[in-house]
Amino acid sequence: xxxxxxxxxxxxxxxxxxxxxxxxxxxxxxxxxxxxxxxxxxxxxxxxxxxxxxxxxxxxxxxxxxxxxxxxxxxxxxxxxxxxxxxxxxxxxxxxxxxxxxxxxxxxxxxxxxxxxxxxxxxxxxxxxxxxxxxxxxxxxxxxxxxxxxxxxxxxxxxxxxxxxxxxxxxxxxxxxxxxxxxxxxxxxxxxxxxxxxxxxxxxxxxxxxxxxxxxxxxxxxxxxxxxxxxxxxxxxxxxxxxxxxxxxxxxxxxxxxxxxxxxxxxxxxxxxxxxxxxxxxxxxxxxxxxxxxxxxxxxxxxxxx
Amino acid sequence: xxxxxxxxxxxxxxxxxxxxxxxxxxxxxxxxxxxxxxxxxxxxxxxxxxxxxxxxxxxxxxxxxxxxxxxxxxxxxxxxxxxxxxxxxxxxxxxxxxxxxxxxxxxxxxxxxxxxxxxxxxxxxxxxxxxxxxxxxxxxxxxxxxxxxxxxxxxxxxxxxxxxxxxxxxxxxxxxxxxxxxxxxxxxxxxxxxxxxxxxxxxxxxxxxxxxxxxxxxxxxxxxxxxxxxxxxxxxxxxxxxxxxxxxxxxxxxxxxxxxxxxxxxxxxxxxxxxxxxxxxxxxxxxxxxxxxxxxxxxxxxxxxxxxxxxxxxxxxxxxxxxxxxxxxxxxxxxxxxxxxxx
Numbered sequence: 167x168x169x170x171x172x173x174x175x176x177x178x179x180x181x182x183x184x185x186x187x188x189x190x191x192x193x194x195x196x197x198x199x200x201x202x203x204x205x206x207x208x209x210x211x212x213x214x215x216x217x218x219x220x221x222x223x224x225x226x227x228x229x230x231x232x233x234x235x236x237x238x239x240x241x242x243x244x245x246x247x248x249x250x251x252x253x254x255x256x257x258x259x260x261x262x263x264x265x266x267x268x269x270x271x272x273x274x275x276x277x278x279x280x281x282x283x284x285x286x287x288x289x290x291x292x293x294x295x296x297x298x299x300x301x302x303x304x305x306x307x308x309x310x311x312x313x314x315x316x317x318x319x320x321x322x323x324x325x326x327x328x329x330x331x332x333x334x335x336x337x338x339x340x341x342x343x344x345x346x347x348x349x350x351x352x353x354x355x356x357x358x359x360x361x362x363x364x365x366x367x368x369x370x371x372x373x374x375x376x377x378x379x380x381x382x383x384x385x386x387x388x389x390x391x392x393x394x395x396x397x398x399x400x401x402x403x404x405x406x407x408x409x410x411x412x413x414x415x416x417x418x419x420x421x422x423x424x425x426x427x428x429x430x431x432x433x434x435x436x437x438x439x440x441x442x443x444x445x446x447x448x449x450x451x452x453x454x455x456x457x458x459x460x461x462x463x464x465x466x467x468x469x470x471x472x
Numbered sequence: 473x474x475x476x477x478x479x480x481x482x483x484x485x486x487x488x489x490x491x492x493x494x495x496x497x498x499x500x501x502x503x504x505x506x507x508x509x510x511x512x513x514x515x516x517x518x519x520x521x522x523x524x525x526x527x528x529x530x531x532x533x534x535x536x537x538x539x540x541x542x543x544x545x546x547x548x549x550x551x552x553x554x555x556x557x558x559x560x561x562x563x564x565x566x567x568x569x570x571x572x573x574x575x576x577x578x579x580x581x582x583x584x585x586x587x588x589x590x591x592x593x594x595x596x597x598x599x600x601x602x603x604x605x606x607x608x609x610x611x612x613x614x615x616x617x618x619x620x621x622x623x624x625x626x627x628x629x630x631x632x633x634x635x636x637x638x639x640x641x642x643x644x645x646x647x648x649x650x651x652x653x654x655x656x657x658x659x660x661x662x663x664x665x666x667x668x669x670x671x672x673x674x675x676x677x678x679x680x681x682x683x684x685x686x687x688x689x690x691x692x693x694x695x696x697x698x699x700x701x702x703x704x705x706x707x708x709x710x711x712x713x714x715x716x717x718x719x720x721x722x723x724x725x726x727x728x729x730x731x732x733x734x735x736x737x738x739x740x741x742x743x744x745x746x747x748x749x750x751x752x753x754x755x756x757x758x759x760x761x762x763x764x765x766x767x768x769x770x771x772x773x774x775x776x777x778x779x780x781x782x783x784x785x786x787x788x789x790x791x792x793x794x795x796x797x798x799x800x801x802x803x804x805x806x807x808x809x810x811x812x813x814x815x
Contacts, residue, residue, distance in 0.1 A: 181625065192641055303802075307795035309746055311753045311766070312787035315773045323777055403627070414753060418773060429754050432640040440637070 171460055178452040185448050186441065190229055193437045219246065232441075242442035247434050253442035256427060261446060263333055264423035267415065268408050270339065271347035275404075279351035280397065283358025287366060287393070288385060298355060305352025310411050314345040314418040331420035342419045346411050350404055357400055362393035391465060398462050402455040409447060513731070516807035523803025526796035533793060537583035546574030548581035549761040557779045567781045569771070579786050582763035586790070589678055589764070590745035596683025597744070598737055601690025606721045608691070609698030620695065623688050635681045635747075639756040643677040671762045678757050682744045693736050697729035731808035738804055742797035749790055765790040 216222050220231065235241040242253035279302075286298040321341060322330045328341050365371060366389050374388040375381075413425035424443055431439035517523055541548060546564070552572030560567040566575035608619035642649045653673045657664035701707065702725065710724050726733070749766025751757035753773075758764035765786045772783030 189637065192637060303798055304791075304795060307742070307798050308791045309749055309753075309766075309769075309787075309794070311750070311769055311773060312783070312791055315769075315776045315783045315787070319776060319780055319783075410750075414750065417754070429636065429756075432636055433755070444637075 170463070171456070174456040174459055175453065178449070178456065181452060182445065182448055186233070186445055187229075189441055189444050190232065190437075191225075193435070193440060194225055194228070219244065232438075236445075242445070243438040245431075245436055245439045247431070247436045247439070253438050256439065257424065257442055257446055260422055260424040260427055263421060264409075264412060264416070264425060266339075267333075267342060267346060267412055267421065267423060268405070270343040271350065271408055271412070272401075272405065274343055274347035275350035275354055275408075278347070279354025280358050280394075282351070282355035283360075283397075284362060284385065284390070284393075286355065286359035287362030290363065295359075299359065302352040302355040305348055306356070308349070310345055310349060310414045311418065313348060314341070314415060317341050317345060318418075331418075333419070333421040333423075338419075342415050342421060345418075346408060346415045349411065350408060353404070354397055354400070357396045358393060361396040362389060365389045365392035368392070395462070395466055398458060398465060401461075402451075402458040405454045406451050409451065513804075513807040517803055520803040520806065522799045523807075526799035526803070529792065530796045530800065533583065533789075533796075534587060537580050537587060540580035541577055541584070544574065544577045544580075546577045548577040548763060549573065550577075557775075557782070559779075559781055566785045567779070569782055570775065570779070575768075575782065575785055578763045578768060579765070579789055582758075582765050582768050582786060583789065583793075585675065585758055585762060585764040586745050586748060586766070586793075589675065589682070589748045589758075590741045593679045593682035593686065593744040593748070594737060594740045596679060597685075597687040597690060597740055598733075600683065601687035602694050602726060602733060604687065605691035605694030605696075606698050606726055609695035610702055610717065610721045610725060612699070612702075616695070620692075623691055626688055635685055635751070636754070636756060638681045639677065639751060642681075643674045643756070649673075649677060671759055674757075674759055675762075678748055678751065682747055686740055686744055686747075690733070690736055690740070693732050694726070694729060697732055698725050701725050701728055735801060735805045735808055738797065739801035742794040742801075745790070745797075746794060765793075 220228060223231070232243060235243060240254070242257070245251050245253050245256055248256065282298045282302065286295045286302075289295050318330055318341065321327045329338050332338050333342070366385075370392075371384060371389050374384045379388075409425075412423065413429060415421070416423040416425040417429075424446065427439060428443040428447075430436075431443065550573060552568070555568055555572035557570050557572075558564065558568045564574050564576065566579060569575055569578070604619060604623070608616045641647065644650065650673055653669075653676065654664040657669060661669075698721070706728075707720060707724060710720050715723070745765075748757050748764065749769065752764050752766030753770040755770070758767045760767070768786035769783055769790065772779070772786060776783045
């Protein structure tokens with residue numbers, strides 16, 4: 167078991183190295199550098215800046231230095247556009263916020279989506295099913311950047327229940343978490359319903375019923391375990407959708423998370439910051455995928471650990 | 473992205489319905505006319521009210537996007553700074569934006585961009601996905617293992633992050649791609665350096681980037697279908713009379729797997745449109761003075777407290793379109809292939 171987990175986690179490293187290398191090379195071959203967008207930077211200042219950050223070294227050396235700093239000291243380098251701040255500092259400040267948003271949104275999605283899907287499956291082809299699935303369809307179809315302004319219009323600017331922006335108290339968190347989590351909740355509802363419907367007619371569920379178990383117990387203890395498989399395998403990609411979705415949510419609600427830095431840094435050619443944020447995203451995503459694999463093996467006895 | 477990859481979500485639901493009644497009669501039809509699969513599917517699709525309504529709405533929307541910008545008395549980029557932002561009125565049915573531009577003209581012009589991106593990027597992903605999955609499934613063995621390993625590896629990539637990088641790096645006037653674009657353009661027009669063509673170039677990059685990331689699921693679906701079909705006698709027969717590999721894959725196997733392919737294509741369109749809107753929202757996709765729904769929603773979101781109609785109309789149009797595509801895709805799936813799997 168532990169060997170399987172370790173092996174799975176180690177297999178992340180090569181992929182990560184490829185992502186880092188591709189991103190590094192792409193960044194340096196792109197026209198425009200971090201210092202050529204400022205107005206009226208005298209040539210000698212730019213030269214000094216480039217020298218300071220070793221941007222004139224050969225590409226291979228830059229790459230080697232960068233990789234060595236990362237591997238030996240976990241150092242992602244200075245952020246060009248934020249003088250006196252390193253990429254590590256920026257990530258240390260913004261990552262916890264993004265993680266809070268992501269984790270809360272995922273919990274919200276599971277708490278809303280899975281029960282909705284169960285209702286749909288258990289009451290198949292009744293009005294409850296139709297209503298649940300119509301809601302889910304609307305949920306997967308409304309983009310977050312339409313949903314968020316709508317919710318702000320209704321709950322902040324008309325009803326004054328929640329603040330419009332920022333990330334401080336729980337009241338600030340409600341709207342962003344719901345916006346980030348709702349599309350995923352809708353999606354999970356569809357997946358859960360599909361998974362449950364497949365299981366609900368299978369032999370072991372019939373056996374459970376025949377044993378005289380209560381319907382509630384049959385559904386929640388026996389059917390749900392099998393019905394959750396598609397849901398669990400979706401959590402990996404779902405997490406990545408959530409990360410991407412949080413780019414939008416962070417922008418609209420003015421939340422100082424990592425997503426905001428990423429888009430800005432990419433546009434500003436802030437090489438180190440882009441690479442740093444990308445690597446953090448990559449690690450998060452792949453570690454999460456690995457955990458999902460492990461969880462999957464736990465739930466489904468047919469999966470062999472190898 | 474999300475809503476598409478769950479092709480199998482409620483497949484179980486529709487599975488039982490289509491079979492049962494009228495099967496014998498349909499079989500006879502098949503012998504007589506030889507097109508029972510499609511007739512059957514069409515009959516089932518027509519029974520699905522949500523899909524039919526969605527299909528009709530989509531047709532109306534596409535027509536409106538073609539017609540409205542032509543017949544409207546306002547051009548999508550005609551500014552009237554003195555007018556500024558006004559709520560919907562008799563002259564401007566959807567109101568005007570901050571620059572006094574007619575929102576209705578902009579929304580329907582933006583619809584052209586959004587639909588075009590959706591369709592072309594889907595074609596790109598269709599081409600790559602079908603060929604990739606078809607070849608991997610047909611040859612099997614090592615070829616299959618290597619090709620699908622690549623797909624698996626790509627699945628774990630944080631894709632939109634890469635697309636964002638691609639957009640930032642290639643969609644600018646100094647990139648290699650732009651030079652190539654101008655070269656192609658110089659065949660067709662006299663002055664390819666005209667900056668007026670730049671927005672078109674950017675949209676072309678959006679096509680390529682979106683198409684390039686959305687073919688993975690298609691490849692998996694096609695591979696699964698081809699594997700299921702390749703042992704069938706008709707493939708054997710084709711091979712025995714000396715039909716080549718390429719002709720077997722694209723002439724015999726793919727046409728027989730068209731059902732799931734069509735379903736998944738229908739579901740890719742909204743996914744791609746949503747992604748384009750997302751990129752435009754972040755300022756990376758379609759650029760002013762052109763418009764697309766994502767771009768309009770983005771600028772609308774900034775001033776929604778003052779001018780809510782600027783977000784409501786484009787956002788509403790986008791949401792309705794995506795909803796219709798998803799309903800239609802669901803209906804098509806139930807009609808064409810109830811057993812289609814997610815992977």
